[in-house]
Amino acid sequence: MNILVINCGSSSLKFQVINPETEDLLAKGLCERIGIDGSITYEAVAKGLPKVKKDVPIEDHKKAVSLVLEALTDPETGVISSLDEIGAVGHRIVHGGERYNSTVLIDDEVENAIREMSELAPLHNPANLIGVDACKALMPGTPMVAVFDTAFHQTMPPKAFLYALPIRFYEDYKIRRYGFHGTSHAFVSKTAAEFLGRDLENTKIIVCHLGNGASCSAIVNGKCVDTSMGLTPLEGLIMGTRCGDLDPAIVEFISAKEGISIADTEKILNKESGVYGLSNGLSSDFRDLWKGSDEGDKYAKIALEAFSYRVAKYIGAYAAAMNGVDVIAFTAGVGENDPRIREMICSYLGYLGAYIDADANKSRGEMAKISTPDSKVDLVVIPTNEELAIAKETYAIVAKA
Numbered sequence: 001m002n003i004l005v006i007n008c009g010s011s012s013l014k015f016q017v018i019n020p021e022t023e024d025l026l027a028k029g030l031c032e033r034i035g036i037d038g039s040i041t042y043e044a045v046a047k048g049l050p051k052v053k054k055d056v057p058i059e060d061h062k063k064a065v066s067l068v069l070e071a072l073t074d075p076e077t078g079v080i081s082s083l084d085e086i087g088a089v090g091h092r093i094v095h096g097g098e099r100y101n102s103t104v105l106i107d108d109e110v111e112n113a114i115r116e117m118s119e120l121a122p123l124h125n126p127a128n129l130i131g132v133d134a135c136k137a138l139m140p141g142t143p144m145v146a147v148f149d150t151a152f153h154q155t156m157p158p159k160a161f162l163y164a165l166p167i168r169f170y171e172d173y174k175i176r177r178y179g180f181h182g183t184s185h186a187f188v189s190k191t192a193a194e195f196l197g198r199d200l201e202n203t204k205i206i207v208c209h210l211g212n213g214a215s216c217s218a219i220v221n222g223k224c225v226d227t228s229m230g231l232t233p234l235e236g237l238i239m240g241t242r243c244g245d246l247d248p249a250i251v252e253f254i255s256a257k258e259g260i261s262i263a264d265t266e267k268i269l270n271k272e273s274g275v276y277g278l279s280n281g282l283s284s285d286f287r288d289l290w291k292g293s294d295e296g297d298k299y300a301k302i303a304l305e306a307f308s309y310r311v312a313k314y315i316g317a318y319a320a321a322m323n324g325v326d327v328i329a330f331t332a333g334v335g336e337n338d339p340r341i342r343e344m345i346c347s348y349l350g351y352l353g354a355y356i357d358a359d360a361n362k363s364r365g366e367m368a369k370i371s372t373p374d375s376k377v378d379l380v381v382i383p384t385n386e387e388l389a390i391a392k393e394t395y396a397i398v399a400k401a
């Protein structure tokens with residue numbers, strides 16, 4: 001069975017067609033600038049055809065989905081002969097609140113719940129729902145499945161997910177830590193255990209998902225016990241453009257100093273901070289930061305140092321929370337491809353008996369063990385594959401139904 005995986009944003013729609021049983025990727029692509037002008041990028045991977053980008057007007061998400069379906073069934077460049085070959089659609093849904101701790105089949109009740117939780121993810125959940133509605137309209141009868149970014153973290157205990165605010169804020173408004181990137185943390189922890197021949201049910205793992213957005217999670221016996229992102233993805237690690245942990249008093253302080261609203265201050269914390277802000281606006285891309293740092297840019301250097309230091313602090317905190325750690329896994333754009341960042345992070349971990357192997361650490365973008373044979377902690381690089389994870393979860397749901 002083939003699964004269409006959809007990741008829908010407010011003006012973009014990413015898609016992949018995957019056979020979850022063979023793990024084959026048949027096609028992938030992206031519709032961009034939906035509602036503005038529009039373009040579609042499409043790659044028929046199964047046919048070995050190159051990626052093609054076309055500018056086409058895309059007035060709304062329904063049009064985007066119809067273009068995707070046309071591309072997938074095109075007699076020349078398509079990878080399926082009819083839409084019947086798509087068994088289900090797996091939708092990445094950002095916020096499942098406290099209601100969803102696993103993947104579910106989407107019905108009216110689930111759709112309403114996702115809508116209600118838009119309060120917690122105003123930029124994401126409404127866009128995700130538009131994707132669901134567009135697919136439902138064009139593929140009536142095909143099961144739609146919701147895979148939540150927050151679900152994996154629902155096993156966190158109250159001592160980890162509560163903020164030390166008046167408890168009524170949690171009880172009345174559900175203000176708590178939810179965590180994100182859950183599909184990636186689940187996939188990477190499971191894959192790391194398999195790769196190392198360890199029993200997931202008997203292993204303490206820290207996953208460092210270091211991409212443009214970044215988060216760490218602590219996983220005991222396959223269950224998440226803590227994670228660094230919070231009510232929103234702003235908390236925790238220093239990210240590409242997000243600040244991560246901050247003294248909350250700073251928000252009011254900046255707002256008063258700059259004469260801007262709290263909402264505009266929050267935009268700065270989301271879009272102009274992180275390594276981008278620390279590097280004085282040089283870049284949020286680590287390749288540019290290393291180039292800058294190597295050429296003597298002091299801001300780029302401090303951005304890289306602060307980023308690595310923050311990750312190392314979270315590893316320390318989670319090793320304490322779990323009373324030890326067996327495996328530390330690096331994943332996502334930076335975690336998979338940046339040996340120097342991994343080395344900087346691991347330079348803080350000697351007290352854990354975790355030692356990185358300089359040669360093994362040269363690895364980029366592929367699964368690798370990068371610790372020395374005498375290291376007490378297994379350090380690994382595990383490429384994440386959120387789309388494959390979504391396809392597998394979706395398949396498991398429809399195969400059961």
Ligand code: ADP
Pocket residue numbers: 210211212213240284285286287332333334337338
């Ligand atoms: P997201 O999915 O959050 O947008 P990714 O996981 O794709 O992000 O990571 C993107 C980031 O990965 C880029 O901004 C860049 O900083 C980093 N990156 C990608 N390739 C490399 C590389 N070869 N060396 C260092 N950093 C890299």
